[in-house]
Structure formats: C-alpha cells, structure tokens
Amino acid sequence: MKRKTTPHSMAETGRMMDGLRFYTETVESDRLSPQAFFEAGEMEFAGRRFYWENRDKTRKMAGMGHAARLTSKDGDARFEDIRTQWQRLCSVIVKEEGDQSPVLFGGFSFDPENRRESEWTGFPAALFVVPQIQLVEKDGRAFVSINLVSDDGSAAGDFERLRLIRDRLIHEAQVKERMPAVKPDVLRLHEYAKADYLRAVEGVRDGILEGGPEKVVIARSIGLEFAAPVRHSEVLEHLSAEQQESYLFGLENGDGFFFGATPERLVKMEDGKGLTACVAGSIRRGKTVEEDRLLGEGLLKDPKNREEHQYVVQMIGDVFRSFCSDVRIPAGPRLLKVRDIQHLFTPVEATPNVGTDLLDLVQALHPTPALGGTPRDEALRMIRNNEKMDRGYYGAPIGWMDTEGDGEFAVAIRSGLLKGDRAHLYAGGGIVAGSVPEEEYKETWVKFRPMMRALGGVLHG
C-alpha cells in the first residue's frame, strides 16, 4: 500500500489559511471486500455509513462518516440546492494525480409535498453525503480515499487521525473473522391498511375509467418486528447473495437505515453517454424452467402490462429527447428477470446535450410513470389523496455523483426502512384501466419478496 507523508498539496494550500478546501487522498488496496469494509466501520461510524453496488457489479462503494452532509428541505429547489452545494465543494478540491474522485452519495424523497407524520421523520427532501472514508471498487480494483472539508487550514491533524482509522478499517476488513450472517428472528408481520390499499386501487382505477389520468402507481407498506435489532451489514450481505441481478443500496441516517435491491436504473452518466431504462409490467418467476418461460412470454404479450410499460417508454423518451441527442430506444421491450420477479424492460441510450448534467436528468425523470403515473401531476395528486402513507425515499432517486459529473441513480424500489428491531417495507404497482385490485395486491407480495427473504420473513406470492 502506498502511503503519503505529506497531505497532498496541503503543504501549499494549507499556508493560505483562508477559505474552504476539499482535500482528498487515495490509496489502492488489494483484497478488500466492500461489505466487510462496511461492516468494519460499524463501531466508529454507525448511523453515518452508506453502501452501493451497481447492477453489473462493476462498481461497489462503501462510505463512512460525513466529510460533508448536504441537505435540502425545499421541495422545489432541492435538486438545485444539492447541485450548488456540490459545485462549491468541487471548486475547491485539492487533489493529486492518482487520487480518485470523491463521491457524493444520497437520495431524494419521493414527494416532498407529502406532509404526513411518519417513520420518515428526519429524512429531508434531499440528503447527500461525502464520506470521510470512501471505498470504491471499480472493475475489481479497490481504492480507499480520505475526504476532508476544512475552512481554517487546520486539516493536517484530522487527516492523520483519519489515516489511522482508514488503516484499521482496511486491516479489519482483510483479516478479521466476519460475524456469521444469520437471518433475523421475525416476531410479527403487520399488514397496514390492506382494505385502504384495495380501496385506493379501486378508486384510482375507476378514476382512470372515468377519463382521469391514464396510469397511477399505488403503493402500500408492511411492517416487521424482530426479536433483536438487525445489523445493517447483515441485511446487505443477504441481499447481495440473493439479488445478484439488482442494484444494492443502503443509506444510514441516524437510527434509520434505508436499504434495498432494485433492478431499476433511473439514469447513468458516463463518458458523455446518458443511459436510462424503462422497467414496468410484472409477473412472478416460474417454479420450473418451462413455467418461467411461459410466464415471461405471457407477460410480453399481455395488453395490460404492455400498457403500463408503454407510458414509461413514452415519458422517458420525451425527457431524453429534450435533453439529449442521438436517443436510441428499441422497438419493443424484452424481459428483465431477477430472483423473485420478471419485468418488461426497455433500455435507452443517448448523448446528453452540452450543459445537461446528471441532476438535470434526475430532476426531469423523477418520478417516471414507473412510480408516479401519466400525466405526472394528476397522478401525483391522486397518489397523495389515495395512498394512506408516506413513501419517504421509497420509489425515489438514490445514487452517486463524482467531481467529474459522472454518476448513477437507481429507482429506490424493493426497499425498506430499518430502525433497530422494526422495519417498514414498501411495494406498489402501476394501475391502468384494466387493473384488478386483488391481482395488484398479489403483485405487491411478489415485490415484497426480496426484502422479506433478506429479513427472514415468510414469503408470499
């Protein structure tokens, strides 16, 4: 491991003693499991960690501590608020050749206009963090960075302290016996307001039939109570073993841990390319190869599911055409099969216009009709009026950005909020004219399966 003795360019910049500086320093490490690293940070950084894996597993990240915590309470300006704060930090970065870009990781709430009191108290309209210690695994190589924001030139001592912690975390992640991951002991399952959910689906469907919006996504939540507080690293370990075709995310915010395994990309920016995906329309996996194939083929041909899907393709296409050139969308969907469910899937690629950044696309896309509906504003009003819950960060963008403008956001579905020995899990579905409430109810059970499986709950659907 390479070890620098001078805090990079701090020697020069430190002397200025004025103004904000954003220091970063990277070492490359071998043999480092990002999950073991996350777990190693439990004592020191509980409540201030995050975890991320993309779907193709070319990038895994663990973050500990907050070099900076960027938030916004303002529903309308939240994207701009985060962009402004991040750009300010990026403009004072002190970084040498070989240092990796620091990352900003976090998420947005689904609907900042939802003002219900809920389990989401303490999660602002936007919450992003720059970790003090960041592990990025890219194409199999592990880079550990220290990030430090300072405005009084006294960073050197803090840097030394963080180097010691970094080395200890690396060492623990490499050599310490990991605690065996066991499934939590579930005491109780709460099905909140099933009747309310069925009524909401029916009411929304009738509204659609009477000439209201064309599609509205209605969700519900269930609760689990455990015999003991559940360790966050264990949840991630189960999810990553069980949901290999999905993004994996975990964001700690004090005593809350928002986690999930989602198959749905919202948008990725890399090397001047913009990538997004339409994921909507669902059926369970078959018990045999043959049944699975038949279910998949049935899904591809099913008019109700094709309709759910098509609204998403239309809207995402419109957004991409207005922000990008060279937009490529396949003529029809294919299947996306993950452990517990199969979806209709249409990937989209384009070249973002000069001046369009990742947050522009996140803002314009959220929520797509995969989680909101068509037309968007009318659908959001119907969700607010019919869903008896607060989605919090469920269904909203979660992801990361670097200082170069690259990054990726996923749609935070197949997710839950864990607080000690309690968890809230969330799932919904796209309601269109042809939706049948009991069928939609069953579909939500299929979508609860990834979280239920990871948390030791009984699987339905």
Ligand SMILES: C=C(O[C@@H]1C=C(C(=O)O)C=C[C@H]1O)C(=O)O
């Ligand atoms: C709303 C969810 O998923 C969305 C709804 C789908 C559907 O109704 O077919 C499929 C994928 C997602 O677009 C969820 O998982 O909670």
Ligand SMILES: [Mg+2]
């Ligand atoms: Mg559906």
